[in-house]
Amino acid sequence: MLKKEHVDEHEEVYAAHHRHPGYVLPVVVPPNYGTPQIPSYAPPYISTSVSVRGPVIRTNRWSTNLCHCTEDPGNCLVTCFCPCVTFGLIAEIVDKGNTTCTYAGAIYGTLLALSGLSCLYSCYYRSKLRAQYDLPEAPCMDCLVHFCCETCALCQEYRELKNRGFDLSIGNNTFLTCEL
Numbered sequence: 415m416l417k418k419e420h421v422d423e424h425e426e427v428y429a430a431h432h433r434h435p436g437y438v439l440p441v442v443v444p445p446n447y448g449t450p451q452i453p454s455y456a457p458p459y460i461s462t463s464v465s466v467r468g469p470v471i472r473t474n475r476w477s478t479n480l481c482h483c484t485e486d487p488g489n490c491l492v493t494c495f496c497p498c499v500t501f502g503l504i505a506e507i508v509d510k511g512n513t514t515c516t517y518a519g520a521i522y523g524t525l526l527a528l529s530g531l532s533c534l535y536s537c538y539y540r541s542k543l544r545a546q547y548d549l550p551e552a553p554c555m556d557c558l559v560h561f562c563c564e565t566c567a568l569c570q571e572y573r574e575l576k577n578r579g580f581d582l583s584i585g586n587n588t589f590l591t592c593e594l
Contacts, residue, residue, distance in 0.1 A: 474548040476570065477577040480559065483569040486576070493565050493572070498523035500568045501536055503582045507575050508542045533560035536568065543571055547578070 483490040493500040502519025509518075526532040537560040544551060553559070559567045576582050 474550070476549055476552065476574060478570060478573045480553055480563060480566050480570050482573075483566055486569065486573055489572050489582075490565075490569055493568050497532075497565060497568055498526065500572050501532075501539070504543070504568065504571050504575065505539050507580050507582070508539050508546065533557070533564050536560050536564065540567060540571060543574065547574070549574070 478485055483493075489500060498519040499515075501522040502515035502517075505513050505518030505522075506515040522532050522535055525535055534557070537557040540556045540560060543549070544556070572582060
């Protein structure tokens with residue numbers, strides 16, 4: 415065991431050799447072995463509810479998988495040939511009627527026709543949908559899902575809303591702006 419005088423003497427010698435302007439003594443922070451720290455880039459997995467034990471991990475899951483498009487063959491065909499209709503229905507419900515099916519579908523269709531990057535618009539609504547229902551960002555980041563599997567992502571979001579009780583054939587139950 416080291417004596418206290420020896421440790422203090424060593425620290426004084428170390429500090430004396432490093433007393434030039436701009437030198438900062440390094441601070442060693444011990445690792446935290448308590449509550450696991452969730453990275454800040456993963457807010458979809460952290461609940462906003464307050465808990466004595468720390469952040470609450472979300473346990474909700476998507477009701478269907480990304481590639482189960484054929485569970486609703488009618489929507490699968492519509493989404494393959496005219497994804498702006500499916501997107502418009504999703505956007506109207508996710509925005510709680512603030513955006514109409516026709517308006518969102520027209521913007522989506524315009525972006526698709528002019529740039530082919532409508533996925534940048536639709537991934538925003540996937541993020542909003544996940545936030546509303548505490549769904550995980552799975553199987554990967556929202557923008558990657560929409561960039562790589564746009565039609566599958568739209569079909570999954572459509573099925574999710576349908577499985578949660580929304581009648582997507584007429585948009586949000588009170589907004590009769592789009593028919594499928």
